[in-house]
Amino acid sequence: MGSEVIIHQLLIFGVLMVVGALGSYFGIIKDEAKDFLSRFIIDITLPCLIFSTFAKIDSNPTLLINGLLVFGFTFVNLAIALFAGTVSARLQGLNPANTTVHSLHTMFGNIVFLGYPLFDALFPGGIGIFYAAAYQLASNSVTFTYGIYRLSAGQAKSGLKSLLNINTFALLIGFTITAFGIKIPAFFIDALSGLGKATSPLSMVYIGALLMGLGIRKSVSHKSIYLLSLNKLILLPVFLGFIYLWVFRFFNLQISSEAFIVLVMQMAMPCQTIIVVMSRRYGGNYQLAAGNLFVSTILSIATLPAIYIYLNFLLK
Template structure:
């Protein structure tokens, strides 16, 4: 099963990252610098590389379908995330953070390279389209929710927040694809090589991050363990089954599943440490557990979701 093979590969690289941290090759100091390289160089490059391949053959109507599907997915994830927080009895002060953890996954570090490695460059144009509303919602909703500010996604929204390399790469990918612009071989090859760094660097970093957590204590909080399993398996399968009623494109459903079934986004821990100290322990534990569980839950989610 390709997804199982890919998660095992990711897990092995995480272990190497953990080893590198123990040996001092990766440190808290250089983690932030390597993260900056992944987020600002490698990740945008892998997004752009998806439209520089000759085997990409997706029509304009399919791109519109992908965009509308991504919006439907985000709405469903928002609803189910908040409903889960209420049904599981999380304190009101934590419900918004639980919702954010449900919706905003580690799509950049794990979802994009996994889709690229398994399904090829054709799937990356779908991913590029998906990431546009994903980032719009993140910068207009997630940060304000963590801060306990307005739940209105458009309150205080600032387009300057979207001027980051990842978002610019998404827009450029769509423009290049729709316009048919031919990128010179030297530039295209450079972008491909930079994009190929994404998966190994990201997995090394995730393995390094795990060394900061007391792994044994994670399994002593049943509510967080149960929520993590629901977030990683139950919610993705519910949403994929709903979307599958209308969407028959296996490639698009695979991108949707990758967006839903990847672990919670690492950046949420950083944001809670800055803006919501009460939610920080829950965020860190959930992110770590979801990363560990993903080795098993992602292949199961793809299998039960009947995504080839």
């Protein structure tokens, strides 16, 4: 049943991405509009989605413990992915600039634009968003510190200010509301919830428009892109799913199936959009980053349902 939900949702995403791509191709969605759309999603609809989702969830100790497990093991995900990406780059003999993009894109996936809508559909009622938000909070703390440091070749030594944004505040306030069971007026939640629901379709339209405008014909010929996709979309989530299940059972750590699936499937998400943007800003190989994003996003349409089926098989 869950795999059918993923396939159905990915088909919807595909249609919306085509809409965005056509909008970009015909000049309706120009570069300025893409920038606006990205900021509108990140700074308005997404925090509304996070806040309203958390406000609707009934707090319980099990939910909070599972959220903390997802948060903590996110750093394990990123450390393992960094090691895998670094080894993969060295085996291919990539130059330092390409190694940076390769390793960072192995670490960071599209956990917002694709992850949030997918887990919201897969685990309705806010549970999926809750665990996805826990993962995002941990991942962002590394993206905007270590990620910026690597892409700027050490020139930008601190990205801590980037963490102080409306999404971080929405996450922290949302966790506080859930943890202490604070009641928020229904009309306020409904207003923000309605706006937050726009996150999913707008995100897909944005991805489609972004991919169309990247000019990645030359980039997709780079062999490292396909090895990256193999590692990120298949090998790493398969390995982590098996290892985590053994670790949780060996140490008797009680984690819900929803939290377990979110933790592993966030690793299986296609390459992160922000790495392309940051690569361009800090003088990295943004064309290679664009190729990573394009190929991994297309391939994820097939790999995400397969990973979900695999994880459910492990949990039986």
